[in-house]
Amino acid sequence: xxxxxxxxxxxxxxxxxxxxxxxxxxxxxxxxxxxxxxxxxxxxxxxxxxxxxxxxxxxxxxxxxxxxxxxxxxxxxxxxxxxxxxxxxxxxxxxxxxxxxxxxxxxxxxxxxxxxxxxxxxxxxxxxxxxxxxxxxxxxxxxxxxxxxxxxxxxxxxxxxxxxxxxxxxxxxxxxxxxxxxxxxxxxxxxxxxxxxxxxxxxxxxxxxxxxxxxxxxxxxxxxxxxxxxxxxxxxxxxxxxxxxxxxxxxxxxxxxxxxxxxxxxxxxxxxxxxxxxxxxxxxxxxxxxxxxxxxxxxxxxxxxxxxxxxxxxxxxxxxxxxxxxxxxxxxxxxxxxxxxxxxxxxxxxxxxxxxxxxxxxxxxxxxxxxxxxxxxxxxxxxxxxxxxxxxxxxxxxxxxxxxxxxxxxxxxxxxxxxxxxxxxxxxxxxxxxxxxxxxx
RNA sequence: GGCCCUAUCGUCUAGUGGUUAGGACAGCAGCUUUUCAAGCUGUUAACUCGGGUUCGAUUCCCGAUAGGGUCACCA
Numbered sequence: 423x424x425x426x427x428x429x430x431x432x433x434x435x436x437x438x439x440x441x442x443x444x445x446x447x448x449x450x451x452x453x454x455x456x457x458x459x460x461x462x463x464x465x466x467x468x469x470x471x472x473x474x475x476x477x478x479x480x481x482x483x484x485x486x487x488x489x490x491x492x493x494x495x496x497x498x499x500x501x502x503x504x505x506x507x508x509x510x511x512x513x514x515x516x517x518x519x520x521x522x523x524x525x526x527x528x529x530x531x532x533x534x535x536x537x538x539x540x541x542x543x544x545x546x547x548x549x550x551x552x553x554x555x556x557x558x559x560x561x562x563x564x565x566x567x568x569x570x571x572x573x574x575x576x577x578x579x580x581x582x583x584x585x586x587x588x589x590x591x592x593x594x595x596x597x598x599x600x601x602x603x604x605x606x607x608x609x610x611x612x613x614x615x616x617x618x619x620x621x622x623x624x625x626x627x628x629x630x631x632x633x634x635x636x637x638x639x640x641x642x643x644x645x646x647x648x649x650x651x652x653x654x655x656x657x658x659x660x661x662x663x664x665x666x667x668x669x670x671x672x673x674x675x676x677x678x679x680x681x682x683x684x685x686x687x688x689x690x691x692x693x694x695x696x697x698x699x700x701x702x703x704x705x706x707x708x709x710x711x712x713x714x715x716x717x718x719x720x721x722x723x724x725x726x727x728x729x730x731x732x733x734x735x736x737x738x739x740x741x742x743x744x745x746x747x748x749x750x751x752x753x754x755x756x757x758x759x760x761x762x763x764x765x766x767x768x769x770x771x772x773x774x775x776x777x778x779x780x781x782x783x784x785x786x787x788x789x790x791x792x793x794x795x796x797x798x799x800x801x802x803x804x805x806x807x808x809x810x811x812x813x814x815x816x817x818x819x820x821x822x823x824x825x826x827x828x829x830x831x832x833x834x835x836x837x838x839x840x841x842x843x844x845x846x847x848x849x850x851x852x853x854x855x856x857x858x859x860x861x862x863x
Numbered sequence: 864g865g866c867c868c869u870a871u872c873g874u875c876u877a878g879u880g881g882u883u884a885g886g887a888c889a890g891c892a893g894c895u896u897u898u899c900a901a902g903c904u905g906u907u908a909a910c911u912c913g914g915g916u917u918c919g920a921u922u923c924c925c926g927a928u929a930g931g932g933u934c935a936c937c938a
Binding site for chain 2: 430431432434464465466467469470523530532533549552553554555558559562563565566567570572573574576577592593594595596597598618620621623625627628629655658659660662664665666667668685686687688689690691692694695696697698699701735737738739740741754771772805808809812813816817818819821822825826829831832833834835836837838
């Protein structure tokens with residue numbers, strides 16, 4: 423049997439992180455088994471369904487690198503003829519009937535499914551045997567009218583026509599399953615195999631939703647999370663192949679995936695862990711790829727050679743490009759591009775005095791001035807030149823004033839890195855400026 | 864409330880009828896060029912409770928408790 427899974431989002435909102443994981447699990451399961459995952463849009467709710475959301479889902483899926491096939495069944499809204507035929511059969515066979523509606527408009531009629539009031543038992547790949555008494559469901563509505571089918575009916579017909587063998591979906595659908603089984607049996611369809619995966623939870627342990635903050639894939643994308651990190655993190659939320667390994671490529675995930683190892687309980691979404699994954703993938707990037715990745719975080723006219731020089735430092739210390747952009751906007755990196763304004767009282771290290779700072783700065787200046795050009799290509803050469811003196815005089819009292827002179831910040835990378843990035847001339851200029859500030863009352 | 868599902872560190876999780884219950888993130892401490900970040904090292908921290916079964920239960924069974932999901936002419 424060729425495995426066919428499906429991902430059936432309703433285009434009523436931007437692609438959600440939980441939907442992304444459902445799509446991923448469907449894809450992993452199918453790909454592992456050598457089958458395929460198919461996409462369709464459940465847009466029977468014409469009020470809320472929007473083309474922009476459909477577009478967002480398609481784009482996000484592509485960005486994440488989750489492939490799918492697009493068969494003849496694509497939009498439910500384009501298939502009302504088919505649903506109508508099945509509905510007629512259901513009514514003629516006595517499985518469904520038109521009913522007057524109690525709520526308000528008495529002229530309106532809906533179509534209800536005639537509940538046989540039995541016990542439905544199905545085997546869930548993750549939870550084992552699940553049993554429901556369907557009499558609780560009453561005669562539920564399956565269509566607003568003969569031309570206007572509702573979710574449960576459409577799902578059953580589409581899954582059948584798409585040849586879906588495995589329905590893998592969120593746990594919130596578990597109580598929908600008996601309803602759908604009832605309809606599908608009335609229609610004489612083969613029952614697919616079900617697997618209900620645990621929900622992604624917010625820190626308050628409830629289903630992750632918009633009210634908890636950032637949930638759409640495009641927002642994570644905009645913040646600089648890379649698709650590999652998102653995929654890796656999402657795959658390991660509620661599933662793992664056993665053992666201690668955590669970093670997996672999509673190909674490795676396909677190879678390792680097994681639905682039996684999917685957890686039963688919900689998993690809390692932890693942004694810190696996602697940030698960690700993102701860092702892992704940033705560090706594994708090629709230099710060129712990282713440059714391209716980070717470029718958007720810099721302002722338009724940023725000096726190119728400075729940007730280039732900044733890359734190794736950035737790759738070492740940043741979790742997402744969005745965070746860099748934020749720091750950049752806040753001016754935290756300005757000193758790499760232009761001389762900072764400095765305040766004389768901030769130059770000396772704690773426990774030190776302006777006179778010492780002056781002496782040390784002057785000494786550092788003369789050392790650096792005599793440092794040959796090839797020593798400036800890395801921070802290492804600069805460090806070597808100053809290290810002995812700094813250690814002898816007390817590192818803090820030498821290095822803090824130097825660092826502050828170069829950055830004008832209480833917090834920044836170390837002075838050697840800054841000096842190597844801004845270059846010899848600028849370094850000497852900034853030391854001079856600090857010296858002047860120190861000696862001017 | 865009815866129905867359904869679930870239960871290992873704060874979080875994601877590994878694991879077993881007998882283990883010093885392992886890893887990762889976060890936290891804390893130290894180191895790293897006395898700042899920040901990153902990195903490195905170390906470290907705090909968990910089997911919900913009560914009954915069984917058993918020589919022995921975190922592990923198997925039952926119950927309780929707690930949490931979650933769902934109860935639409937949404938999907």
